[in-house]
Amino acid sequence: MTASRSDLRLTGLTKRFSGFTAVDGLDLTISQGEFFALLGPSGCGKTTTLRMIAGLEEPTGGSIHLGDLDVTEKKPYQRPVNTVFQNYALFPHLSVFENVAFGLRRRGVKDVKKQALEALDLVELGHLAQRRPAQLSGGQQQRIALARAVVNRPQVLLLDEPLGALDLKLRRQMQIELKRIQTEVGITFVHVTHDQEEAMTMADRVAVMNHGKIEQLGAPAELYEAPGTTFVANFLGQSNLVAVTRSGTDGQYTMVDVGGQKLRIRTDRCSSEGELLLGVRPEKIRLHSAADPVPSGLNQLTGGVVLDASYLGVSTQYLVRMPWGQNLTVFAQNLGIGERFSDGSAVQLAWEPDHSFGLAGDAGAGVESTLED
Known part of the structure; x- marks a missing residue:
């Protein structure tokens, strides 16, 4: 990606605490106007990275540039950056209007009323301007915190787990609202979260972090379909990962073997050397009765036995024991057609070869179908 004069650039950014490296030589360019997510588990370094961008944490090494401006050693108030925290940090003794106007007054802006009301209208809460924060719901308080940050028109808006305190339904509503607001104001958003759905719903690009480094960076669909x-593969969604042995090539496919059964992976989606794990997402797999014919051209695994069937409303989650002793997960959408399998059913699994991906991995690494959290 070619850097522009307005991008946020992190170069070799490092933060060490005593005996521990939280962020390890991070190189990252975030485009102006982009909705960018830093995604990862607790302790991966994402919040420390955000705090260094905000000026709340001093880097051990590396640099931070906002366009042509080197802000690495600048104080927080000297940076064109605002932060929205999970706990909102609203002033309880001030009205909603005064909370939003606070930053404008500190900067000596003359037309405070017009800009503050426009920011409240942006988050659709202009009618609550005279209320106090304690009179608002959690979702409304979060919108006020966002309006207070956006009204200053920062070059970059940092969001630190901003929806973590909301219940599931409200969180999903706010995901849509945040994306709408970001699109309207055109400010660069850098969003820290451990919630994969949140990152995939809102972000233009996602950086998955682990142990202070970026494991993979790209558009949500790219990371999900080709981890x-x-x-x-296991943090961004759920994956079945099966240790396989290479057995040759067939045109654009790499042929692999597991327990004497042959499968195919597109060679361009396959690690080029070393031990190999075949990955396939649970929702890509279709279950068939052991006695039914499977359409030709599909990857097929026979000899499965259903260990558990969990009805989840929109889908049924099956846990299937395979002949080589591994349990695989299948999500079957509840369309009201087709067979629903019970515990103990003999089944076979089938999926399009193009839905497989091949990962390098030493023996046993991530082989079980798991969901990291």
């Missing part, structure tokens, strides 16, 4: 490591 580059076992960590990404």
Whole structure:
């Protein structure tokens, strides 16, 4: 990606605490106007990275540039950056209007009323301007915190787990609202979260972090459909990862073997050397009765036995024991057609070869179908 004069650039950014490296030589360019997500588990370094961008944490090494401006050693108030925190940090003694106007007054802006009301209208809460924060719901308080940050028109808006305190339904509503607001104001958003759905719903690009480094960077669909490591495959969604043996090539496909059964992976989606894990997402697999014919051209695994069937409303989650002793997960959408399998059913699994991906991995690494959290 070619850097422009307005991009946020992190170069070799490092933060060490005593005996621990939280962020390890991070190189990252975030485009102006982009909605960017830093995604990863607790302790991966994403929040420390955000705090260094904000000026709340001093880097051990590396640099931070906003366009042509080197802000690495500048104080927080000297940076064209605002932060929205999970706990909102609203002033309880001030009205909603005064909370939003606070930053404008500190900067000596003359037309405070017009800009503050426009920011409240942006988050659709202009009618609550005279209320106090304690009189608002959690979702409304989050919108006020966002309006207070956006009204200053920062070059970059940092969001630190901003929806973590909201219940599931409200969180999903706010995901849509945040994306709408970001699109309207055109400010660069850098969003820290451990919630994969949140990152995929809102972000233009996602950086998956692990142990202070970026494991993989790209558009949400790219990371989901073609994960580059076992960590990404299991953190961003759920994956079945099966240790396989290479057995040759067939045109654009690499042929592999597991328990004497032949499968195919597109060679361009396959690690080029070393031990190999075949990955396939649970929702890509279709279950068939052991006695039914499977359409030709599909990857097929026979000899499965259903260990558990969990009805989840929109889908049924099956846990299937395979002949080589591994349990694989299948998500079958509940369309009201087709067979629903019970515990103990003999089944076979089938999926399009193009839905497989091949990852490098030493023996046993991430082989079980798991969901990291």
